[in-house]
Amino acid sequence: MIFANDLFASPTGGQVALVTGGGTGIGRATALLLARLGAKVAIASRRLEHLEGTARELSAIAGEERVHFQTCDIREPAMVAALVEATIARLGPIDCLVNNAGGQFPSPAELITPKGWDAVIRNNLNGTFYMTREVAEKAMIPGRGGRVVNVTAQVFRGCPGMAHTGAARAGVENLTMTLAIEWAQHGINVNAVAPGVIRSSGTVRYPPELLESGRRATPQKRLGTEDEVASAIVYLLSPAAAFITGTTLHIDGGARLWGETWPIPDRGP
Numbered sequence: 001m002i003f004a005n006d007l008f009a010s011p012t013g014g015q016v017a018l019v020t021g022g023g024t025g026i027g028r029a030t031a032l033l034l035a036r037l038g039a040k041v042a043i044a045s046r047r048l049e050h051l052e053g054t055a056r057e058l059s060a061i062a063g064e065e066r067v068h069f070q071t072c073d074i075r076e077p078a079m080v081a082a083l084v085e086a087t088i089a090r091l092g093p094i095d096c097l098v099n100n101a102g103g104q105f106p107s108p109a110e111l112i113t114p115k116g117w118d119a120v121i122r123n124n125l126n127g128t129f130y131m132t133r134e135v136a137e138k139a140m141i142p143g144r145g146g147r148v149v150n151v152t153a154q155v156f157r158g159c160p161g162m163a164h165t166g167a168a169r170a171g172v173e174n175l176t177m178t179l180a181i182e183w184a185q186h187g188i189n190v191n192a193v194a195p196g197v198i199r200s201s202g203t204v205r206y207p208p209e210l211l212e213s214g215r216r217a218t219p220q221k222r223l224g225t226e227d228e229v230a231s232a233i234v235y236l237l238s239p240a241a242a243f244i245t246g247t248t249l250h251i252d253g254g255a256r257l258w259g260e261t262w263p264i265p266d267r268g269p
Contacts, residue, residue, distance in 0.1 A: 009038035021101035023050030029230035042068040074127030094139040104165035124168035145187035160262035180246030189245040196252025217259030
């Protein structure tokens, strides 16, 4: 363990962290690490079955009274407000927010339907804003401080094969920079992490050839892990990152700088 065991301990019994998409994958790994480091943890997901097992794991680490789990569709502002209200009522004011919930599907742009486009934009961009604004208004601005980490994706050179999420995640990166400036006066740090190709519960649904293509396009010639992303998120939430805001940390083995991400056939003469 590279972090101190009491990193998120506090006189009130531990900082409160809310992790969306916290039942599986990167969100689960982040929630478990935060609990091990002394935080009180709330997790949310659209599906109850994604939450129950992770909530039991968190309770075994931190104690049931220090854990909250709740279904929430981040695309719906009313559900977001209900989640934030319930988290504060059970655990206390929210100190740390990890916007990990999201989703997309691989598809060339010409095959993405308006319905598919809207679903990804609403989830990855709109949902991130709704959650961040609600937590800031109800907890961080009144409390004069907080940490937000948005989980985005590799859009440094575009996002061929997933134009919908590329557009949404680029919007989140700009939102990250904008809120870092607007909310600096409130003591709120806003950052993002951009994972490369990660071996996770989310990417196992992708075609194996797509993951292998991502591995080959990564200079380190391997896929990242959920725990590596979780550690980077926790670093940005920690006091060690107090003077870092408005930035995106790439966790990609150098893939943003090198490698072919989209084959382009020769058009001929």
